[in-house]
Amino acid sequence: MTETTYLEAIRQGIWEEMERDDRVFLIGEDIGALGGPFRVTEGMQARFGAERVIDTPISEQAIVGAAAGAAHMGLRPVCEMQFIDFIACAYDMLTNYVATARYRAGLRTPLVVRGPSGGYVRGGPFHSQNPEAAFLHTPGLKIVCPASARDAKGLIKAAIRDEDPVLFLEHKYLYRRVREDLGDGEEILTPIGQARVARSGTDLTIVTWSAMVWKALEAAERLAVEDGLSVEVLDLRSLLPLDEAAIVASVRKTSRVLVAHEDTRTGGAAGEILARINELAFEWLDAPARRVAAHDVPLPYAPTLEDFVLPQTDDLVAACRWLARY
Amino acid sequence: MTETTYLEAIRQGIWEEMERDDRVFLIGEDIGALGGPFRVTEGMQARFGAERVIDTPISEQAIVGAAAGAAHMGLRPVCEMQFIDFIACAYDMLTNYVATARYRAGLRTPLVVRGPSGGYVRGGPFHSQNPEAAFLHTPGLKIVCPASARDAKGLIKAAIRDEDPVLFLEHKYLYRRVREDLGDGEEILTPIGQARVARSGTDLTIVTWSAMVWKALEAAERLAVEDGLSVEVLDLRSLLPLDEAAIVASVRKTSRVLVAHEDTRTGGAAGEILARINELAFEWLDAPARRVAAHDVPLPYAPTLEDFVLPQTDDLVAACRWLARY
Amino acid sequence: MTSPQRVTPPPAGLTGAQLLDLYYWMRLTRSLEERLVSLHRQGKVVGGLFRSLGQEGDSVGSAYALEPGDILSPLIRNLGSMLVKGATPLEVLRQYMAKAASPTAGRELNIHFNDLERGFLGQVSPLGAMVPVMAGIALYFRMTRQPRVGLVYVGDGAMSTGAFHEGINFAAVQRLPLVVVCENNGYAYSTPARLQTAAERLVDKAPGYGIAGVRADGNDVVATYEVTREAVRRAREGGGVTLVELMTYRRKGHAEHDDQRYVPPGEIEAWERNDPIDRHLARLRSEGWATEPDIAAVDARVTRELDEALAQCLDEPFPDASTALAGVSADPPAAPVEWYRQLAEPPSRRAAQ
Amino acid sequence: MTSPQRVTPPPAGLTGAQLLDLYYWMRLTRSLEERLVSLHRQGKVVGGLFRSLGQEGDSVGSAYALEPGDILSPLIRNLGSMLVKGATPLEVLRQYMAKAASPTAGRELNIHFNDLERGFLGQVSPLGAMVPVMAGIALYFRMTRQPRVGLVYVGDGAMSTGAFHEGINFAAVQRLPLVVVCENNGYAYSTPARLQTAAERLVDKAPGYGIAGVRADGNDVVATYEVTREAVRRAREGGGVTLVELMTYRRKGHAEHDDQRYVPPGEIEAWERNDPIDRHLARLRSEGWATEPDIAAVDARVTRELDEALAQCLDEPFPDASTALAGVSADPPAAPVEWYRQLAEPPSRRAAQ
Numbered sequence A, B: 001m002t003e004t005t006y007l008e009a010i011r012q013g014i015w016e017e018m019e020r021d022d023r024v025f026l027i028g029e030d031i032g033a034l035g036g037p038f039r040v041t042e043g044m045q046a047r048f049g050a051e052r053v054i055d056t057p058i059s060e061q062a063i064v065g066a067a068a069g070a071a072h073m074g075l076r077p078v079c080e081m082q083f084i085d086f087i088a089c090a091y092d093m094l095t096n097y098v099a100t101a102r103y104r105a106g107l108r109t110p111l112v113v114r115g116p117s118g119g120y121v122r123g124g125p126f127h128s129q130n131p132e133a134a135f136l137h138t139p140g141l142k143i144v145c146p147a148s149a150r151d152a153k154g155l156i157k158a159a160i161r162d163e164d165p166v167l168f169l170e171h172k173y174l175y176r177r178v179r180e181d182l183g184d185g186e187e188i189l190t191p192i193g194q195a196r197v198a199r200s201g202t203d204l205t206i207v208t209w210s211a212m213v214w215k216a217l218e219a220a221e222r223l224a225v226e227d228g229l230s231v232e233v234l235d236l237r238s239l240l241p242l243d244e245a246a247i248v249a250s251v252r253k254t255s256r257v258l259v260a261h262e263d264t265r266t267g268g269a270a271g272e273i274l275a276r277i278n279e280l281a282f283e284w285l286d287a288p289a290r291r292v293a294a295h296d297v298p299l300p301y302a303p304t305l306e307d308f309v310l311p312q313t314d315d316l317v318a319a320c321r322w323l324a325r326y
Numbered sequence C, D: 001m002t003s004p005q006r007v008t009p010p011p012a013g014l015t016g017a018q019l020l021d022l023y024y025w026m027r028l029t030r031s032l033e034e035r036l037v038s039l040h041r042q043g044k045v046v047g048g049l050f051r052s053l054g055q056e057g058d059s060v061g062s063a064y065a066l067e068p069g070d071i072l073s074p075l076i077r078n079l080g081s082m083l084v085k086g087a088t089p090l091e092v093l094r095q096y097m098a099k100a101a102s103p104t105a106g107r108e109l110n111i112h113f114n115d116l117e118r119g120f121l122g123q124v125s126p127l128g129a130m131v132p133v134m135a136g137i138a139l140y141f142r143m144t145r146q147p148r149v150g151l152v153y154v155g156d157g158a159m160s161t162g163a164f165h166e167g168i169n170f171a172a173v174q175r176l177p178l179v180v181v182c183e184n185n186g187y188a189y190s191t192p193a194r195l196q197t198a199a200e201r202l203v204d205k206a207p208g209y210g211i212a213g214v215r216a217d218g219n220d221v222v223a224t225y226e227v228t229r230e231a232v233r234r235a236r237e238g239g240g241v242t243l244v245e246l247m248t249y250r251r252k253g254h255a256e257h258d259d260q261r262y263v264p265p266g267e268i269e270a271w272e273r274n275d276p277i278d279r280h281l282a283r284l285r286s287e288g289w290a291t292e293p294d295i296a297a298v299d300a301r302v303t304r305e306l307d308e309a310l311a312q313c314l315d316e317p318f319p320d321a322s323t324a325l326a327g328v329s330a331d332p333p334a335a336p337v338e339w340y341r342q343l344a345e346p347p348s349r350r351a352a353q
């Protein structure tokens, strides 16, 4: 029984889809001979050829735009942003062209834009971003953000098969740090839009996604041991669509909720989630819903600064205690 | 006593700042001889010369980037986006370069990016956008969105004098539809970051900004006449910084709150505002805070569709009645 | 009105019938726009109206060089190209008037609509964006070994966008079957070409991308056809991208409301004397490629077709509001996201207990 | 080790002292990077390390062509340019090690720091972005009638970005005093130049922007100096933008962790024989522009300066966490935005009543 890393799980997922569907191709910077800076596409150009694993110039707009054109014609492009931060350079293309295509013009645009996101790796302000909030008011787009190796594989496969554009946020901190046994044989395919109860509990809910799920699980464990608190951890797995039903169900059960994310607090995705909770579970709340998020600054480079700016397990524990006490 | 339109107020504000401070210059597409598609910069090139009113190629990244470089050196550029929708093309430049400059590198970058935003004008999906939510998680940036002619003038002047980058969202529906007497002589200068009570009330609060303020005032009037309800309308005037204190004060007074905006509901700025209300005024809420916003679709072109997708006064009235009944 | 004895052989491998065809498409384009102008005056055009008066030659001539199966993406002024590729006046009228029956069901404007079967992909407003997208379509042609070609129009202004640069460069590196047609009509809105680039000629950008470049008189529909056909042939045969610069002039304002205050006096008049339709007609006559009855028949056909199209759609309804929300994505919305607009009581804990 | 009688007059209007100076800057650059490599191995460099081994000539030669008051913006590999413009090894060491005393107080990486007085503006990661920004600085020079020049570096890869295109085109149209130096080092990360552009030479892009273009041997520090100085002169005299392509080679990986698996065998070795420092040293000696003692003195000076810088900062602390939040904007945060992290009781209605 071998364990598969989060990174290898994504690689396997892409590989399997490339094998089963020759409409799938990869396009991005340095994804061929290099296999990408993190080696997510390692070996794929050798296996599938330079026509299905295309090294592009440094042109994010061209990558996403060309993918869209190919997708209109029935192909299934998977774009790599070398770091997801650089999707900012294709912001117009992804939000205005790609995401609106089906609604405004009936154009099918099944494509995936994937790349390493997230901090805790001393990457500084431009190699650590969590861009989900910038794309949250983009009807037509899906945003997927797996936390586990199993979900990373199941969701990248589902994203590639999806009929619509998907922004797939991989967390680079998790690439080689989380691993699990993915069994063998049976195919892993995870539907997009369904949250996962990562730990079930009755006193309090932490709603989160991506790397923060692991900190939430740590916090839940500590709170169980030290405070006898039963904390439920809800891993959203995707933000668009947002599994409103799962959030509401958990909140109605626990009546205390914390939304935690790695992005800055102001304008972060937690706002939308708190709004939905307020709209759909107001009467169930026994305490104000709380947020734990990064401080409102660009992410600094020095370890002391980054560790302070980004939310840590201690912050989650403290916020949960505050909620429980309330 | 002459009345000044919202558009003319902005024009006057820019003109006055150009007169008083020769570090101020304008840069954008077709702002010279044409005076911009809406004539906001009418006559300025004739008055101030082609060196201070610069017609650029169709290059939003160059407009914002060049403005940043000039601002580092002590000038005060005012950039026009021909339609604010096209700021999407300079998304990287504004969020990653400009907004972070002071924090990461101690660079002063006083510049304004202004342009016509908003719908209700049959502009279709790419000439009607309200982009504020896309920039809400951008520490270092200010977002200003005036509703009245007086504020349009006072805030554009304050934005030009501000030490930091400001995204100035003009609502094209208001350009020639709202007008007021701006007196004469006394200078109008409106501090950024302070909300305005557009109508005071005791039963219920509508938190909103830009063109929606006028619909909120209509709704408040109808509710007063038809339901005897006393509705307070809070015009935020800026979203970054967000006048948390004013919001909280009003909500604590009325205990019922509606946040209304023109952008799509999911991922719109109301999420952040509801989150703050929940965090800071939870115990004061006698009903769930509600949102009225556009439906989650790209804005369609046909009048019947646009009118349905965008929030209307009736939607505000109905939501207020729902809150009052609660 | 000379009807000469001598008939010179038609140029560019075109038949006499095709030369008359070119006249038909140009005339149809111009007349359709004239109908739109009066509809606009009557307030029947919901949004803005963008004219291609004086540019019909470059649109029609370039699109005419494509084969069935090829796909083009127009600019706002390439109405003629859309028509040549099979878009109908009825569709265009419905689009401008935002009718329920329009190709986009009233969701998008003017010629922002598409039919990949017929071979056109309407653009989006952000300029330059269609260059990468059409590169992607050309990439699909190449990957699937289909001898098909993509053609994308850019203006003298749109060539300043980053999207243009990234798209044409990617296509060039990949040697994709793509033709990039630059319609140099002297202006981008109010901005003259000299404020758009310091280059002598826009086609001078070609060597910087390692691609072929050619320039032609865009008001000569036959010359336009000829150079484009050559570029299309090169693309189809694996020779990669060509940048075609077509010299023309935008005689009307950027849109109907534009008073062209920025245009030097006399400039428009000079170009009126260089009208692509007049020029083509004159040649048809002087070279004896078409007879007066031929020409009269085309004019009559255009009038009839436009009368019919207009009669059919003028009184059609706008789309029903109930159609506004469907089709954002393939699968239905996850949650009943619209409860917040309806006024149903929210879920109640008391009730639940 | 020949010390010839004959001394040929120094080239490019340089004095012997300046030729030795060029050697000093190249040596300082290389030695500083060598120190950084061992610090990186010891885990003292917090983030990645990017080498310019074999490219010191183009960085130093081009920056040396600037006058005080001119401003440059480097790429990740233009450490040499930063040093010539007055950035100190101490600052660079502190940046890489994220020390509290670093120019960005630990907020930014490597050479992402600036001093507009000394004349350098550190870049941001998104490639191409500095071209529009430096165009803006050149615009400021022009608007304020100062005879100053801006210089911005772009890689063979960064030239594919939309930001590069928009920035250089705007500068060209405005005839701004800007020099754009393309460091063609053969690779963008793993991507060879032929996958970056189909053009013969990157400098072939110049005519498409209507600007001057020149290409030189980037591993010849004197030739680099000469062509850049000419471009700087043109810019200063109102002649507008020049695109300078400097041919060089990236002998190390993109960053320290890169194993260069994608490099054809023998390629690196070939370029080792074309080392800019070796070549310059050889000329200094053969032409008799410097004596062995001169050279030895420079080497000793470099070692001493780096020893001192390292000794001074090696054990300095990281910035204190309490400094993390200040300075996002000029005015203090409006609301006490941090209450949500502290655990004070939230405002209570009961209490208020």
Ligand SMILES: Cc1ncc(C[n+]2csc(CCOP(=O)(O)OP(=O)(O)O)c2C)c(N)n1
Residues within 6 Å of the ligand: B029, B058, B060, B082, B083, B086, B089, C075, C076, C077, C125, C126, C127, C154, C155, C156, C157, C158, C159, C161, C183, C185, C187, C188, C189, C250, C254
């Ligand atoms: C990225 C972007 N910026 C600005 C605009 C606004 N705009 C619409 S058309 C136009 C002028 C286009 O000129 P050109 O490309 O020459 O095409 P033409 O109108 O001459 O056919 C401008 C600036 C836009 N649509 N997209």
Ligand SMILES: Cc1ncc(C[n+]2csc(CCOP(=O)(O)OP(=O)(O)O)c2C)c(N)n1
Residues within 6 Å of the ligand: A029, A058, A060, A082, A083, A086, A089, D075, D076, D077, D125, D126, D127, D154, D155, D156, D157, D158, D159, D161, D183, D185, D187, D188, D189, D250, D254
């Ligand atoms: C817009 C953008 N896309 C991708 C990257 C990731 N990236 C960093 S350096 C690099 C290669 C740069 O190559 P080149 O411009 O030739 O500079 P060199 O490293 O050779 O000096 C890439 C792709 C980036 N920094 N910015």
Ligand SMILES: [Mg+2]
Residues within 6 Å of the ligand: C155, C156, C157, C183, C184, C185, C186, C187, C188, C189
């Ligand atoms: Mg034009």
Ligand SMILES: [Mg+2]
Residues within 6 Å of the ligand: D155, D156, D157, D183, D184, D185, D186, D187, D188, D189
């Ligand atoms: Mg390179």
